[in-house]
Amino acid sequence: MLTLRALPVRRDGGNSLTAAYHDGLARHWSPARRLAAHGLSAIGCGGWSPGERLYLSEAVRTQGLSMKDRKGLHRLLNPGAFPLSNNILKNKQLFAKIAVGLPLPDACNPDTMDLDAWLARQDDIIAKPSYRSKGQGVARFVRHGDDWRDGEYTRTTVQLAVSLRALWRRGGVIQQRLPTHKALADLSPGALPTLRIVTCLNEGGAPEICDTALRLSAGGPRPVDNFNAGNLVLAVDGQGHCGPAWRSGGKRAPSRHSRHPLTGAPIKGMILPDHDAACALALRAHDRFRHGFTVIGWDIGLTTQGPVLIEGNWNPGTDIVQLVNGRGVADSRLGALYRHALDRLTDADWRAAQAVQRDRR
Structure with a gap:
């Protein structure tokens, strides 16, 4: 996973949230790191994407948080995300495992449960790969007679069990589809x-x-x-x-x-x-x-x-909440708590933030 922190040369102080984020980086970074981050900004690795400009008004963006800035900011505030x-x-x-005791979908752990017996009790299931987001790779399997259907494709229970075990070995989860x-x-x-x-x-x-x-x-x-x-x-x-x-x-x-x-x-x-x-x-x-x-x-x-x-x-998206609320995050309670959390970061936290951070799983 790649995290880029672009630092504009001229920073607009009208947005108190992005100002707190960018100024904190600039204040704690070396000249070489600031130069690298300015370079990222110059080649378009910061600011608003064309899609965000399409569905967020200029007034919202003036007090908003872009997807590119959001990831670097969330990485500072959520150190538990890495590795x-x-x-x-x-x-x-x-x-x-951590969420045990909270209301969760009925799920199968093939390492501790009989997957075949679990499937025999199901008619509609969801398989989710790990480390993915935005619904990528999610598949639904619906019982169809003695077989299972995934959209236009049909597979036997044996074939489905093989693919589900492979998904589990890669860190995915197997759950009942909830009504x-x-x-x-x-x-x-x-x-x-x-x-x-x-x-x-x-x-x-x-x-x-x-x-x-x-x-x-x-x-x-x-x-x-x-x-x-x-x-x-x-x-x-x-x-x-x-x-x-x-x-x-x-x-x-x-x-x-x-x-x-x-x-x-x-x-x-x-x-x-x-x-x-x-x-x-x-x-x-x-x-x-x-x-x-x-x-x-x-x-x-x-x-x-x-x-x-x-x-x-x-790294929750701020784009949809800015769209439906019609206002930028900086002009909200969430923005105030972001600024509070940034104020509480230590000098070591800021210095550990790199202009370019790449992490393997």
Whole structure:
């Protein structure tokens, strides 16, 4: 994994968050390291991507945090993320061990369980590779008679078991696919809807909820609800009220929807079921994973069984929360807690941050 920290020669002090981040780097770096970071900025390794410019207004970007800056900042605030092999949020098998006792999907560990017997009790499962994000590599297998179907492909139980064991040996996980909450079934056809809850340790050292965004499937063939896969995302306020949804337009600007584009089900104004329970779960989860992680983006599945913890993200995207909230992160509670955490970094923390950091798993 590659982390680049580009440092603009002329820094705009109007954004208090990026100013705190860039000034902290410049103040602690040697002239040679600053020069390297200025070079990265000159060749376009910093700032806003074309995609972000497409769906975030200039006003949002003025007080915003770009994806390129976000990764370097999160790496400073979440030292537990590296090395990746020990990252309890990125390594899905480690995550499952730490999260025992929290509501999780029913899963199979082929090292300690009979995979064939577990499969015999299932009709719909999800297989996830480790160290991947944004739904990459996630596969859904649905029982079809005596066989299993993955989209257009069919395989026998024996063939499926072989591929699942190989996935497990590479660090992946094998889980039951959870049924969507009945109130959300027409709002997320094709994938379990997840509530992204961003929590950050506050001034008192306690996890605090800073942002929430609901992700819905638009009904495509992939069993994921990620925005960048062409799906929907919307803001949810502190009382669980849903705003209008935004749908990724690829190379076009995102489109705004008050109703689901496929089913016609109303979105704007809906009261999200189990909202309070999902928020409480995110706070419990961050308390469990707090060592080495100041900020975490939680994905909580909204199921017929109640909220279920799907995963935590050490480098949660700020693009979707800036899109649905219509404001930059610097102008938010999350931005204030980012600045507080940056102020608490030691000189050694800042000096350890490199302009270019490459880490093998």
